[in-house]
Amino acid sequence: xxxxxxxxxxxxxxxxxxxxxxxxxxxxxxxxxxxxxxxxxxxxxxxxxxxxxxxxxxxxxxxxxxxxxxxxxxxxxxxxxxxxxxxxxxxxxxxxxxxxxxxxxxxxxxxxxxxxxxxxxxxxxxxxxxxxxxxxxxxxxxxxxxxxxxxxxxxxxxxxxxxxxxxxxxxxxxxxxxxxxxxxxxxxxxxxxxxxxxxxxxxxxxxxxxxxxxxxxxxxxxxxxxxxxxxxxxxxxxxxxxxxxxxxxxxxxxxxxx
Amino acid sequence: xxxxxxxxxxxxxxxxxxxxxxxxxxxxxxxxxxxxxxxxxxxxxxxxxxxxxxxxxxxxxxxxxxxxxxxxxxxxxxxxxxxxxxxxxxxxxxxxxxxxxxxxxxxxxxxxxxxxxxxxxxxxxxxxxxxxxxxxxxxxxxxxxxxxxxxxxxxxxxxxxxxxxxxxxxxxxxxxxxxxxxxxxxxxxxxxxxxxxxxxxxxxxxxxxxxxxxxxxxxxxxxxxxxxxxxxxxxxxxxxxxxxxxxxxxxxxxxxxx
Numbered sequence: 453x454x455x456x457x458x459x460x461x462x463x464x465x466x467x468x469x470x471x472x473x474x475x476x477x478x479x480x481x482x483x484x485x486x487x488x489x490x491x492x493x494x495x496x497x498x499x500x501x502x503x504x505x506x507x508x509x510x511x512x513x514x515x516x517x518x519x520x521x522x523x524x525x526x527x528x529x530x531x532x533x534x535x536x537x538x539x540x541x542x543x544x545x546x547x548x549x550x551x552x553x554x555x556x557x558x559x560x561x562x563x564x565x566x567x568x569x570x571x572x573x574x575x576x577x578x579x580x581x582x583x584x585x586x587x588x589x590x591x592x593x594x595x596x597x598x599x600x601x602x603x604x605x606x607x608x609x610x611x612x613x614x615x616x617x618x619x620x621x622x623x624x625x626x627x628x629x630x631x632x633x634x635x636x637x638x639x640x641x642x643x644x645x646x647x648x649x650x651x652x653x654x655x656x657x658x659x660x661x662x663x664x665x666x667x668x669x670x671x672x673x674x675x676x677x678x679x680x681x682x683x684x685x686x687x688x689x690x691x692x693x694x695x696x697x698x699x700x701x702x703x704x705x706x707x708x709x710x
Numbered sequence: 711x712x713x714x715x716x717x718x719x720x721x722x723x724x725x726x727x728x729x730x731x732x733x734x735x736x737x738x739x740x741x742x743x744x745x746x747x748x749x750x751x752x753x754x755x756x757x758x759x760x761x762x763x764x765x766x767x768x769x770x771x772x773x774x775x776x777x778x779x780x781x782x783x784x785x786x787x788x789x790x791x792x793x794x795x796x797x798x799x800x801x802x803x804x805x806x807x808x809x810x811x812x813x814x815x816x817x818x819x820x821x822x823x824x825x826x827x828x829x830x831x832x833x834x835x836x837x838x839x840x841x842x843x844x845x846x847x848x849x850x851x852x853x854x855x856x857x858x859x860x861x862x863x864x865x866x867x868x869x870x871x872x873x874x875x876x877x878x879x880x881x882x883x884x885x886x887x888x889x890x891x892x893x894x895x896x897x898x899x900x901x902x903x904x905x906x907x908x909x910x911x912x913x914x915x916x917x918x919x920x921x922x923x924x925x926x927x928x929x930x931x932x933x934x935x936x937x938x939x940x941x942x943x944x945x946x947x948x949x950x951x952x953x954x955x956x957x958x959x960x961x962x963x964x965x966x967x968x
Contacts (some may be wrong), residue, residue: 484802486744486793489755497755499746499793500858501807521858535744535757538797542932543837544742549759579801600758602777635846 456667464608471609471682471685473603473666475616478550479505480667481678482536483576489532490576498525503580504697505573507593508625510617512536512552514592515580526556526592534594548603552616554594566591568625573659575661576671618665621688628663631691635660643670643698650698651677663691723865729867731924733859735876736808738764738925740794740935745772747790748785751949756783761838762794764940766883766922768875770794770810771831773838777906784814784850787880792852806861810874812852824849824885833919834929848878874921879946886921889949893918900957901928908956911936923951 465471487502500522505513512534513528520670526532537549559566569591574581583589596616601609635643636659647658647670667680681694714793721728745760756912759778763771770792774781784790795807817824832839841847852872859867894899894917904930919929925938939952 484797485756486746488746488755488791490743490748490753490755495748495810496789497746497748497791498809498811499744499757499791500809501793501795501797502803503803516876531754531759533746533755535759537759539742539759545761551756551758553754602759642945676967678738 460651464610467609467611467615471601471603471611472615473667474548474603475550475599475609475611476510476618476666477678477680478548478601479510479512479616480553480664480669481510481676482538483674483676485512485533485534485536487534487588489522490529491521492525492528499535502534503573503577504534505662506571506664507569507572507574508628509620510664511596512554513569514556514594514596515573515577515584515589516558516592517583517586518588518590520710522556523592526558526572529622530555530557530658532556532594542583545602548601548606548607550601551617552594552599553597556594557591558592560590565593569593572662573630576669576676592622618685620665624665624686627691631695632663632668635695639695639699642695646670646698647672647678649677649678653677713902718743724875725867725869729859729869730873731809731860731862733857733867733869734768734924735743735938736806737762737770737810738922738927739770740770741795741935743770743792743794743933745780745790746791747780747839748787749779750783750786754756754850756780757793760792761828761831762792763827763834763920763921765830765948766876766886767878768922770852770853771827772814772852772911773825773831773835773842774816774848774850774902775841775844776848777844781816781848781850784816788813788815790814790852791932804889805859806859806863806865808857808859810852811855813855813908814850814852816848816850816955818848823851829887830920834927876943882944882946884925885949889953890918890921890926893953897953897957898955904937904956905926905930905935908937911935 482504484501485504486499488497488499491498498521502514507513510668521588532554533595534552539547561671596613603610643658643660644656647653658672661669665685667678671676686694722950740762741760743762744757745756746757749756756779765771781881790812792810795805797805817827855872857869859869901916901918902914905911916928916930920925923943925936927936928936944952
């Protein structure tokens with residue numbers, strides 16, 4: 453697999469932890485992406501915009517109508533790629549972006565994993581609750597096969613699926629949900645402080661949408677920010693400690709989790 | 711061809727002038743897009759970010775390195791699609807976007823059309839001048855076959871190539887270049903006034919990058935805005951009149967073109 457490039461020729465760099473972390477952050481922090489599929493009638497490559505979430509280990513999650521082109525395409529051929537990484541001010545090619553090559557699978561309504569995926573998706577796309585349970589809608593999970601990371605000019609990497617996904621630990625996903633609900637219900641002021649000091653958002657009303665082993669996303673309306681845990685991946689049962697630490701960093705007099 | 715959708719099921723609407731204008735504006739105003747191609751080794755759909763310009767009639771223009779995945783892919787199979795339409799604040803699916811299905815062709819160094827395409831591309835991507843003439847780089851033109859427009863929730867349209875492209879008139883492209891150079895060289899204050907009143911940019915130093923029959927793009931550093939001519943497509947030789955009119959709208963006491 454080769455790295456996509458738009459600017460100067462891509463020079464593949466050896467994959468290091470910084471590249472892995474950047475790739476994971478691009479997936480975790482993406483509210484939307486460009487999904488490329490194969491048009492069923494003729495195999496034409498077709499790109500369209502999709503809303504995104506990720507599962508606990510880092511697989512991208514979609515929500516698609518069975519009537520859409522990309523749903524019909526993926527029902528016919530599961531191969532796809534997903535471009536994530538938003539641009540902002542400045543040169544669009546100076547912003548890092550990632551193409552994840554993947555196989556898509558749709559989650560049947562009765563599948564045991566659906567409720568957890570639905571929970572993670574709707575936590576960051578609240579308006580999608582209006583149609584998520586319509587009979588023609590399905591959640592889709594993209595199983596990564598590899599990825600091309602372009603970290604800016606002349607910073608290109610080829611990543612494996614293992615480079616993109618977090619290993620999980622027994623009970624950690626359930627612990628993450630409890631930690632989120634506890635923080636949102638009882639420590640909204642601490643979440644607002646994290647929003648203010650870590651990502652410069654001064655309005656209040658932020659809440660934690662989704663957690664994983666290496667960080668979490670906060671949301672307010674249609675704005676989302678990814679925040680990494682400064683101490684690295686969370687150990688078994690360890691969300692209490694990381695939030696205590698995050699809040700202590702904000703204000704040493706305060707201990708927001710109890 | 712079916713419309714891509716991420717939100718509620720797409721309901722195809724009859725194509726009208728407002729849809730055509732929106733689609734053309736999305737192409738003309740795009741600084742970058744997501745290009746989907748077929749990976750040569752295995753036919754996998756591959757999406758990556760590309761910088762964009764458009765030719766005088768509205769065909770997207772790319773600049774790609776022969777070492778990049780998408781250049782190798784398009785050399786092997788010219789079929790591609792291009793997703794344009796930037797998101798901003800708010801729901802990503804509430805922002806209009808367009809998928810153009812196209813055949814790509816690369817422009818050989820000695821081709822008579824290269825200089826005009828190079829001029830239009832570099833007028834909006836000045837930094838690309840650093841590598842545009844490297845021996846492995848080629849300009850590419852996407853010949854549209856059709857497009858899927860999603861103008862926001864439940865506003866989906868299928869467009870033909872004719873819906874996307876402007877008819878040109880003898881001598882009009884050359885007249886557009888002269889009008890641009892004249893405005894930039896002698897009426898920079900008028901361009902800044904247009905930037906201020908039409909798109910709310912209060913800094914000075916704006917210049918016109920590219921013109922076509924229905925409007926133009928102004929740039930300043932990495933910021934670009936598309937502005938439509940309020941009176942519709944320009945008639946033969948008519949750029950003087952449209953700029954006189956645009957500047958009169960700003961300040962009735964002033965006549966910036968002479």
